Amino acid sequence: MAINKTILVTGCSSGIGLCCAQELKQHGYRVFASARKAKDVEQLQAQGFETVQLDLSDSQSITQAVEQVLDKTGGQLYALFNNAAYGQPGAVEDLSREVLREQFETNVFGTQELTNLIIPVMRQQGYGRIIYNGSVLGIIALPFRGAYNASKYALEGLTDTLRLELYGSGIEVSIIEPGPVTSQFRKNAFLKYQQNIDKEKSFFKTSYEGMEARLKKPGPAAPFTLPPEAVFKKLQHALESKHPQPHYYVTFPTYLFGTLKRILPARGLDWVLRRVSKGENKC
Ligand SMILES: NC(=O)c1ccc[n+]([C@@H]2O[C@H](COP(=O)([O-])OP(=O)(O)OC[C@H]3O[C@@H](n4cnc5c(N)ncnc54)[C@H](OP(=O)(O)O)[C@@H]3O)[C@@H](O)[C@H]2O)c1
Numbered sequence: 001m002a003i004n005k006t007i008l009v010t011g012c013s014s015g016i017g018l019c020c021a022q023e024l025k026q027h028g029y030r031v032f033a034s035a036r037k038a039k040d041v042e043q044l045q046a047q048g049f050e051t052v053q054l055d056l057s058d059s060q061s062i063t064q065a066v067e068q069v070l071d072k073t074g075g076q077l078y079a080l081f082n083n084a085a086y087g088q089p090g091a092v093e094d095l096s097r098e099v100l101r102e103q104f105e106t107n108v109f110g111t112q113e114l115t116n117l118i119i120p121v122m123r124q125q126g127y128g129r130i131i132y133n134g135s136v137l138g139i140i141a142l143p144f145r146g147a148y149n150a151s152k153y154a155l156e157g158l159t160d161t162l163r164l165e166l167y168g169s170g171i172e173v174s175i176i177e178p179g180p181v182t183s184q185f186r187k188n189a190f191l192k193y194q195q196n197i198d199k200e201k202s203f204f205k206t207s208y209e210g211m212e213a214r215l216k217k218p219g220p221a222a223p224f225t226l227p228p229e230a231v232f233k234k235l236q237h238a239l240e241s242k243h244p245q246p247h248y249y250v251t252f253p254t255y256l257f258g259t260l261k262r263i264l265p266a267r268g269l270d271w272v273l274r275r276v277s278k279g280e281n282k283c
Pocket residue numbers: 010011012013014015016017035036037054055056057082083084085086106133134135136177178179180181182183184185186188
């Protein structure tokens with residue numbers, strides 16, 4: 001069966017989303033590149049993309065974006081790449097209910113609301129690919145990433161469940177789990193830290209000063225950082241293979257921690273993760 005290679009990608013203003021949208025276009029896909037800010041939508045249009053404005057924290061924006069895409073495709077869509085997300089830094093004890101909610105509104109609730117609008121379309125056509133951008137931080141935790149960790153763990157739960165529920169429907173669900181990748185991620189995380197964390201009132205004031213240095217550091221901040229093209233390779237497999245994998249690891253840290261998670265007892269893994277993160281937030 002000839003498949004129309006249409007794909008909706010979220011979060012194409014920068015980083016992995018932008019790179020994957022560009023690569024997909026070069027590989028012959030009809031890409032609907034979405035971004036939440038009008039100026040980014042304009043820039044994507046200038047690059048020759050079909051675009052929609054889509055803010056995952058806003059249900060109306062999600063519904064309108066889906067309507068616009070389906071209008072243009074005659075109600076069909078081969079694939080959805082749930083890429084957009086941000087990281088809210090901060091110790092768990094410093095996260096207000098509101099800040100946690102905000103993290104989940106974008107990374108989890110909005111992502112799933114969008115997906116749930118697309119699933120009936122794919123069920124109707126009898127095929128489709130849904131690919132989430134998870135993280136190594138959906139497999140293991142690190143200090144001061146609790147909100148983000150929780151959101152990416154939540155995506156693991158949703159994708160594992162969806163695979164069971166969509167079995168036999170012709171719709172395949174995969175999650176890509178990158179470790180460190182070059183993008184605007186730390187810059188955006190730093191903004192969220194500034195907006196939402198009160199360093200002066202925190203038990204972790206000194207650690208935060210170290211964390212600020214890491215978030216502001218130009219260039220790769222972690223060893224084994226890869227360019228976003230590394231994610232595209234896995235995305236392409238998830239889209240084009242007859243047998244897409246449920247999980248795609250990207251970067252050495254994901255392979256390492258994915259293995260350690262399987263073989264070590266919880267306290268053994270904690271010991272490793274404490275050591276890994278020990279120097280991370282020092283000034
Ligand atoms: N970079 C890494 O090391 C790494 C590692 C593992 C997983 N990931 C995952 O990779 C994905 C892409 O991140 P990235 O590294 O490419 O970072 P990025 O450059 O910061 O890109 C994130 C994208 O998500 C968008 N976004 C944020 N909030 C949104 C909202 N409410 N609605 C719609 N879009 C929103 C951003 O738009 P704005 O420009 O408008 O903020 C941006 O386009 C994320 O799911 C991230 O968790 C990244």
